[in-house]
Amino acid sequence: xxxxxxSKECPxxxxxxHLIEETRTEMLDIVPAQLRAKVIRRPRYGCRACGEAVVQAxxxxxxxxxxxxxxxxxxxxxxxxxxxxxxxxxxxxxxxRQGIVIDRSTLSDWVGRTCWWLRSGRSDHHQTPPLTAxxxxxxxxxxxxxxxxxxxxxxxxxxxAGSNLWPL
Numbered sequence: 001x002x003x004x005x006x007s008k009e010c011p012x013x014x015x016x017x018h019l020i021e022e023t024r025t026e027m028l029d030i031v032p033a034q035l036r037a038k039v040i041r042r043p044r045y046g047c048r049a050c051g052e053a054v055v056q057a058x059x060x061x062x063x064x065x066x067x068x069x070x071x072x073x074x075x076x077x078x079x080x081x082x083x084x085x086x087x088x089x090x091x092x093x094x095x096x097r098q099g100i101v102i103d104r105s106t107l108s109d110w111v112g113r114t115c116w117w118l119r120s121g122r123s124d125h126h127q128t129p130p131l132t133a134x135x136x137x138x139x140x141x142x143x144x145x146x147x148x149x150x151x152x153x154x155x156x157x158x159x160x161a162g163s164n165l166w167p168l
Contacts, residue, residue: 035100038070064113074114077107 008017040060047053063071080086088104088111095102 033076033098035073035095035098063117064110067110067113069110074110077110078114081111 005017009015010017042057042059044054044056046055063069063074069077077088077091080091081088088107091107092102092104
């Protein structure tokens with residue numbers, strides 16, 4: 001943003017003013033998170049000659065089958081919950097203020113499915129071996145640990161409200 005003088009005439013003699021230098025200051029600003037609908041269009045084509053063939057590109061894979069959340073939204077929910085300690089009911093209320101109604105039970109389902117996905121390392125839903133079998137990948141089981149009542153881990157705290165995902 002540039003805030004300039006109203007007149008570029010000298011107040012003393014009326015001559016033209018020229019730029020000597022500028023004073024630059026900075027202010028910290030925030031742009032709130034924006035939720036937007038990601039529209040995926042897949043045209044369907046048919047053959048007029050035979051009238052039988054219908055062709056369409058396959059739908060892209062979703063992080064949660066049948067879910068509406070993108071990877072970015074799931075990451076935001078998990079980071080808010082586990083790193084910023086923001087409970088799901090508060091996240092639900094924050095989304096509601098932006099005009100997005102998502103029940104906390106849906107958010108909880110997303111957290112559970114995403115934690116399962118991170119724990120098992122499954123990106124293609126049931127065909128990829130667990131992270132522990134992929135030691136050469138960038139993400140391995142040693143980077144992330146899911147702590148649940150059924151799967152306690154020594155040395156890591158466990159909350160009262162279900163599963164916790166702990167980066168190591």
